Amino acid sequence: MDLQLEGRTVLVTGASSGVGLATTELLLAEGANVIACARDQGRLDAAVGALPGAERAYAVTADVTDRTQVEAAVQQGLAHFGSLDAAVCNAGRSLMSTLTDASDDDIRTELELKVFGSWNVIRAARPALAASPVGAVVNVNAILARQPETRLAVTSAARAALLNLTRSMAAELAAEGIRINSVCLGLIDTGQWRRRYEAYAAGGGTQSYSEWSAEIAADRGISLGRFGRAEEVAYPIVSLLSPRASYLTGASIDVGGGVTRQP
């Protein structure tokens, strides 16, 4: 099926790794132009530069929590491609911490990343998205937004704030023709989990990565019994951006392999 994204321009934050990189790859394969954003220019250039269709990708560096940097990145992308039709607000990480262990700064930083990491991008891109006949945004979120975990208490709360805000953004920006949806992730095998495994192994853990991840998948009640792959998230993201999804806004799709504990 033609997703009607050929020649469209999409901004992807967190494009140098994991879900953002897989999304960039799929968008390029669909014939879209991609404004690829992350903080580390070298890593971004190496990752995106190796993708098929990389000549239609343009790398910009910005910290998504910094409004000025995000505005500059959007302007650079617009100057390069001339238009902007969609954005994927994906940059982020999670904070393994209970509320008891988190400092006030940890909590502020996490809220800043989840809330402003999306709002800074949407606010900066808004005039261009409104000018597009197919303006669309996907906020990459987590199932934690509705199903908090004590060991990820701060991240869960920040995710809930983003999910709620996404509904409000979708309602407010609909009048400008901009659709905004959420993709809520379960456990996806990306840099985040590889780093956690490295910490486990460095701490004396003896399981292989596949044993370790299968145990976590079972513990979290994932019906499919395994972590997801980044490309399994990229497709739902890109399909929501597609003009074929023109009646979808304010929606949230869980991509969690059938995690069953959600209320």
Ligand SMILES: NC(=O)c1ccc[n+]([C@@H]2O[C@H](COP(=O)([O-])OP(=O)(O)OC[C@H]3O[C@@H](n4cnc5c(N)ncnc54)[C@H](OP(=O)(O)O)[C@@H]3O)[C@@H](O)[C@H]2O)c1
């Ligand atoms: N993997 C999972 O199981 C999972 C589960 C639920 C939700 N999520 C969410 O899904 C999104 C993608 O995660 P992932 O697993 O693909 O992560 P990843 O592999 O660690 O990639 C994170 C990407 O975000 C960029 N980034 C991080 N902080 C940034 C900032 N402040 N400004 C700009 N770019 C930033 C990183 O590049 P630089 O470091 O160079 O900036 C990198 O490109 C994140 O929002 C994550 O929280 C992931």
